[in-house]
Amino acid sequence: MTHEQFEIFSNQAVAACAVLYFLAFLAQLAAYVSRPRAAVVAPAARSRVGEGDVAVEAPPAEPPASQRTEMFVRLALALTAFAALVHLAALVTRGLAADPARVPWGNMYEFTLTATFVVVALYLLMHRRFALAWMAPVITLFVLAVLMVDVLVLYEPVIPLRDALQSPWLVIHVVAAILATGAFTMGGMVSALYLVKERALSRGGGQTGYLARVPSLVGLDRLAYRWHAFAFPVWTFAALIAGPIWAQYAWGRYWGWDPKEVWAFITWVVYAGYLHARATAGWRGHRAAIVALVGLATLWFNFVGINFFFGSGSQHSYAVELVVTAVGG
Amino acid sequence: MPREGRSLTDVQPEVAASAPVPPPPPGPPAMSPVELGRWAWRQLTSMRTALVLLFLLALAAIPGSVVPQEAVDSLRASGWKADHPGLTPVYERLGLFDVYGSPWFAAIYLLLVVSLVGCIVPRSAVYWRAFRAQPPRAPRHLGRMPDHRRYETADAPDDVLDRARSVLRARRYRIRDIAGDGPVEEAGDAVSAERGYLREAGNLLFHISVLVVLAGFAMGSLFGFKGGVIVVTGDSFSNTLSQYDDFAPGRAFAPDALAPFSFKVDSFDVTFIRKGRSAGSATKFFADLDVQPTPTSAPRRQRISVNHPLTIDGTKVFLIGHGYAPHITVRDGKGNVAYSGATVFLPENEAFTSFGVVKAPDAEPTQIGLRGEFYPTYAFTMATGPFSAFPDAKNPAISMLAYSGDLGLDNGEAQSVYALDMKGLKPVTKADGKPVRIDLALGKSQTLPGGLGTVTFDGLSRFVRLQVSESPGSKIALAGMVLALTGLLASLFIRPRRIWLRARRKGDRTIVEVAGLDRSSGGDLTGELDQILGALEPKESRT
Numbered sequence: 037m038t039h040e041q042f043e044i045f046s047n048q049a050v051a052a053c054a055v056l057y058f059l060a061f062l063a064q065l066a067a068y069v070s071r072p073r074a075a076v077v078a079p080a081a082r083s084r085v086g087e088g089d090v091a092v093e094a095p096p097a098e099p100p101a102s103q104r105t106e107m108f109v110r111l112a113l114a115l116t117a118f119a120a121l122v123h124l125a126a127l128v129t130r131g132l133a134a135d136p137a138r139v140p141w142g143n144m145y146e147f148t149l150t151a152t153f154v155v156v157a158l159y160l161l162m163h164r165r166f167a168l169a170w171m172a173p174v175i176t177l178f179v180l181a182v183l184m185v186d187v188l189v190l191y192e193p194v195i196p197l198r199d200a201l202q203s204p205w206l207v208i209h210v211v212a213a214i215l216a217t218g219a220f221t222m223g224g225m226v227s228a229l230y231l232v233k234e235r236a237l238s239r240g241g242g243q244t245g246y247l248a249r250v251p252s253l254v255g256l257d258r259l260a261y262r263w264h265a266f267a268f269p270v271w272t273f274a275a276l277i278a279g280p281i282w283a284q285y286a287w288g289r290y291w292g293w294d295p296k297e298v299w300a301f302i303t304w305v306v307y308a309g310y311l312h313a314r315a316t317a318g319w320r321g322h323r324a325a326i327v328a329l330v331g332l333a334t335l336w337f338n339f340v341g342i343n344f345f346f347g348s349g350s351q352h353s354y355a356v357e358l359v360v361t362a363v364g365g
Numbered sequence: 366m367p368r369e370g371r372s373l374t375d376v377q378p379e380v381a382a383s384a385p386v387p388p389p390p391p392g393p394p395a396m397s398p399v400e401l402g403r404w405a406w407r408q409l410t411s412m413r414t415a416l417v418l419l420f421l422l423a424l425a426a427i428p429g430s431v432v433p434q435e436a437v438d439s440l441r442a443s444g445w446k447a448d449h450p451g452l453t454p455v456y457e458r459l460g461l462f463d464v465y466g467s468p469w470f471a472a473i474y475l476l477l478v479v480s481l482v483g484c485i486v487p488r489s490a491v492y493w494r495a496f497r498a499q500p501p502r503a504p505r506h507l508g509r510m511p512d513h514r515r516y517e518t519a520d521a522p523d524d525v526l527d528r529a530r531s532v533l534r535a536r537r538y539r540i541r542d543i544a545g546d547g548p549v550e551e552a553g554d555a556v557s558a559e560r561g562y563l564r565e566a567g568n569l570l571f572h573i574s575v576l577v578v579l580a581g582f583a584m585g586s587l588f589g590f591k592g593g594v595i596v597v598t599g600d601s602f603s604n605t606l607s608q609y610d611d612f613a614p615g616r617a618f619a620p621d622a623l624a625p626f627s628f629k630v631d632s633f634d635v636t637f638i639r640k641g642r643s644a645g646s647a648t649k650f651f652a653d654l655d656v657q658p659t660p661t662s663a664p665r666r667q668r669i670s671v672n673h674p675l676t677i678d679g680t681k682v683f684l685i686g687h688g689y690a691p692h693i694t695v696r697d698g699k700g701n702v703a704y705s706g707a708t709v710f711l712p713e714n715e716a717f718t719s720f721g722v723v724k725a726p727d728a729e730p731t732q733i734g735l736r737g738e739f740y741p742t743y744a745f746t747m748a749t750g751p752f753s754a755f756p757d758a759k760n761p762a763i764s765m766l767a768y769s770g771d772l773g774l775d776n777g778e779a780q781s782v783y784a785l786d787m788k789g790l791k792p793v794t795k796a797d798g799k800p801v802r803i804d805l806a807l808g809k810s811q812t813l814p815g816g817l818g819t820v821t822f823d824g825l826s827r828f829v830r831l832q833v834s835e836s837p838g839s840k841i842a843l844a845g846m847v848l849a850l851t852g853l854l855a856s857l858f859i860r861p862r863r864i865w866l867r868a869r870r871k872g873d874r875t876i877v878e879v880a881g882l883d884r885s886s887g888g889d890l891t892g893e894l895d896q897i898l899g900a901l902e903p904k905e906s907r908t
Contacts, residue, residue, distance in 0.1 A: 195646070203672045265857045269850060277846050285672045288683035288832040289591060290839055291582070293437050293465050295430035305423040309416055311857075316412045334423075342430075 043133035043194050049126035050149065054183050056119030060112045061176040067108030068173075068246070112172055113163070120156045127153060133194040141210045142195065144340065148186040152179045154218030166259060170249045174225055205282035212274030216267045217335060220307070223263030224332035227325040230256040234322060257321050260328060261314055268307050275300040299338035306331040409476070410483030418477045425473055429464035432456060436463060436613060466586075478579065485572050492565045500541040500559035503865035510865075510880035512890040514898055518875050522868035525877055525901070526556050529866045532900045533558040538864060555867040560860075564885065567855020574852055577845030584838025587617040591834040596630045597690045597707045597826050598652075603627035604680070604833065624678035624835075628654040629664070633687060633827045637757045645715065645756055652684055652829045683832040688712045689719055691739050691763055692824030697728035698816045704728070707826045710739040711783060716753040717741050722785055723765070724772050728818060732772045734785045735803065735820065737765025743806070751804075763822050765803045767793040767813055793817060860885050862893060877901075 037045065127150060131140040140146045159175045162168055233250050236242035250256065279300065280290035291297060310327045313319035319327075396404060408414055433441040442462050446453045460467030507513055518525065530540050538558035592609040596602050604627060606612060606620045614620070635650035651670035657663070658677055669675045675682040690707040697703040703725040710721030723735035742755035743762035751764050771789030773780065780786055792800040793813055803811050805822040812819045861884040868877045879898060881890045 269853050269857065272846075272850050272853060277843070277850065280846075281843070284836075284839065285674065286683075287685065288674060288681055288834045289836065290842070293429055293434060298426050298430040302423045302426050305419055305426070309419040309423070312412060312416050312419065316416060319416065 039133050042129045046126045046129040046133055049122050050187060053119045053122040053126060054180060056115055056122060057176045057180045060115035060119060061173060063108050063112035063115055064173045067105050067112060070104045070108060116176060117160055120160060123153045139207055143192050145186055145190040145192050148190055150214050151217045152182050154214055155179060155221050158218055158222055203282055203285060205278055209274055209278035209282050212270050212278055216271035216274055219263050219267035220332055220335055223260050223267060224329055226256055226260040226263060227328040230260060230325045264310060264328060275304055295342050299334060299342055303331055303334045303338060306334055410480050415480045418473060418480060422473050425470050428461050432461045434462060481572055485569060489569055492569060496562055500539055500557045500863060503555035503557050503867055507865055507867055507878040507880040512894055513880035514894050515878045518877060520875055522554060522870055522875050525868040525875055528901055529556045532897060533864060554869055555865060558864045560862055563855055564859035564861045567852040567859060570852030571849050571856055574845045574849035578842050581838040581842030581845055585836040587615045589836040590614045590618050593832050595709050595828050595830050597828045598630050598633050601627060601629040624680045625660060626658050626677045628656040630829055631655050633829050635687060650687060680833060680835045684829055685832050686830035688828055689739055689741060690826045690828045691822055693723050694821040694823055695725040695733055695818060697818040699729050709828050717756040718753040722783055726772050726774050731769045733817060734768040734772055734790055735765040736785050737763060739763050758825060761825050762806045767801050767803055769793050769817055
């Protein structure tokens with residue numbers, strides 16, 4: 037295939053995987069609707085007894101889910117996995133569409149495309165181990181929404197990588213940054229659900245509907261911690277080791293307080309605060325979840341906002357040719 | 366922590382001295398200086414304060430990304446100041462143009478460092494004791510622990526305990542030595558085990574490494590420098606202060622510490638893609654330098670390109686940009702050469718439309734200034750006016766306006782070489798009053814009206830923009846960061862766990878109780894207990 041054909045293929049694959057994610061979401065909806073009314077499966081029942089659950093949650097009896105429900109659940113998972121494959125194909129062809137072929141992380145469109153893929157891949161990988169079935173609707177809706185924004189707002193035609201970006205450290209730096217972004221996003225979703233569920237519980241709700249399927253508050257807090265505990269070292273490596281090494285080669289300084297670097301640092305500090313908060317009495321749970329969401333906000337602001345608001349002032353800006361900014365000041 | 370308490374009062378006597386004199390306001394109760402010092406120290410080194418300081422640090426870093434920073438981009442900073450004359454003095458007083466060097470930013474991170482040290486020192490002592498300590502004795506009622514299991518077996522209790530010891534040892538647990546027990550002996554029916562001692566070591570390593578990173582970073586900002594220089598091909602550069610276009614020294618940098626190297630930019634090569642979707646972008650550019658590490662040494666040829674800097678005596682030379690320097694000659698009204706040479710034009714866009722200025726102060730009868738653009742591939746449409754169609758020099762041309770009068774160079778004020786001081790200048794006009802535009806292709810000349818002289822575009826060179834920098838301590842910072850990451854991984858993923866097992870004879874059966882405690886913050890013991898039980902007694906029924 038020619039580069040042009042690869043680009044078209046990639047665009048079509050993005051559209052196709054979006055449709056698949058939507059179908060997966062519909063299947064999850066069908067699974068939810070087809071569940072017998074009283075038979076709301078509460079994973080709280082699956083979480084171990086005697087872990088000091090504070091949540092006022094009577095572990096509901098778990099009546100056997102109907103066969104139809106089971107089928108829809110499995111269908112949703114299969115559709116998500118298939119969508120992820122198509123998503124991956126879109127990424128690979130995007131890289132092949134460039135002349136010469138390159139890693140598909142040259143601009144914000146490609147970065148978002150990759151980050152959403154990482155979110156889905158992390159979900160699928162950890163699906164069994166962390167018992168994440170309840171997260172399915174959140175994940176598919178989130179990825180669908182972000183992909184739509186990505187295509188409608190951030191889309192850019194394929195262009196080759198600039199000289200400064202042609203470095204093995206780019207690959208390492210960006211892979212780690214994207215991986216951390218995906219894991220932080222997963223953690224942020226769990227933390228957001230923690231706050232939603234906590235609010236519902238404090239108002240006497242949360243026993244029915246979707247929130248009843250979400251794990252207990254203690255379980256959510258621990259799950260959020262696990263995502264963050266994975267993401268934080270990866271982010272440390274991406275932003276504070278690989279990034280500076282690359283910057284040293286490309287720009288002659290390893291840390292220059294460029295807006296992008298400042299915000300990467302801010303994100304790091306806020307998430308360091310999150311890890312400390314979980315070890316501090318009175319900060320665990322509610323406050324830690326808020327800190328995690330603040331961290332996620334700084335992360336996404338760094339990625340989207342910096343390029344839009346401080347474009348000309350940042351060497352990381354994808355909008356302006358690096359050489360021109362460097363020479364023109 | 367009495368020792369730390371005293372040391373704080375020693376360092377900050379004013380805190381202690383001022384406290385007892387006036388009757389203390391409501392709040393902390395009346396305290397002696399030492400008590401107050403201890404109280405303050407405890408407050409400062411508490412986790413809560415550390416949290417607040419972390420968030421303050423994050424908040425304080427924000428303005429530096431919004432307001433242009435002197436140290437990052439002095440050109441943008443001065444532009445911003447010119448645009449905001451009202452805000453500038455306020456911002457200057459607040460240090461907002463140098464956030465990361467400002468006292469208030471330093472105050473936050475120094476407090477954090479103090480808090481960090483105050484955390485590391487006592488914790489290291491605690492850890493040292495804990496590391497050598499025995500796993501704690503088994504609690505009396507294992508069944509009351511949050512995580513516990515129980516099963517019955519026909520084996521003798523001692524066999525069960527022996528097997529438990531070997532299973533736990535294989536799982537890298539440290540086993541409590543019964544013989545070493547003090548007055549209150551562990552009953553012989555229990556095994557106590559603990560693992561994951563390295564978690565806290567990792568935690569300490571991480572926090573110590575942060576200090577190492579800070580030390581490395583401080584070395585760079587104290588003793589390092591960063592300078593920028595534009596060199597036209599064929600010209601030379603020697604590493605002395607006066608040769609730099611811009612120079613940002615560290616606070617303790619001594620100019621005579623500059624390495625005495627020099628180099629000549631022999632050639633610069635750039636290849637632009639000419640066809641296809643990526644037409645107009647550079648595939649590769651590099652410069653060949655003849656480098657002399659010392660004034661007396663023989664020159665050697667070195668190539669530098671983006672991502673591949675040149676290192677001379679610890680100083681690094683980076684190629685960070687390039688552009689065009691047209692050769693322009695101005696002859697004045699008397700036919701004398703008033704200006705001649707390669708003139709650097711700064712690129713403005715991806716097609717290398719470039720902006721530049723010529724100043725001819727020696728021209729007679731009046732001084733002459735030129736201001737305008739250079740186009741490597743000149744093109745023209747009525748809609749756009751002149752523009753550059755391609756970044757390579759396919760059809761080079763200049764298009765400049767001429768000014769005459771006083772260039773303002775004699776009053777001693779520093780002037781940018783890329784700007785004309787318009788105060789004493791007026792445009793050179795044609796008979797019809799329209800300004801004269803000098804549009805010249807390569808090799809062409811144009812005569813200025815009114816006997817002012819001629820302008821010739823007689824050659825074209827390229828220039829390279831180089832960044833020369835030295836950042837001592839960068840290896841220390843990197844090593845610190847790698848150590849920090851190692852410590853972080855250990856502190857996040859090593860699971861500190863305690864396991865207790867008790868076996869008691871009841872009739873002809875042995876009742877085995879196992880309980881555990883996960884001391885990490887994300888812990889979940891279930892799998893661990895199940896695996897230990899599985900290794901101990903795979904077939905028996907459990908409850």
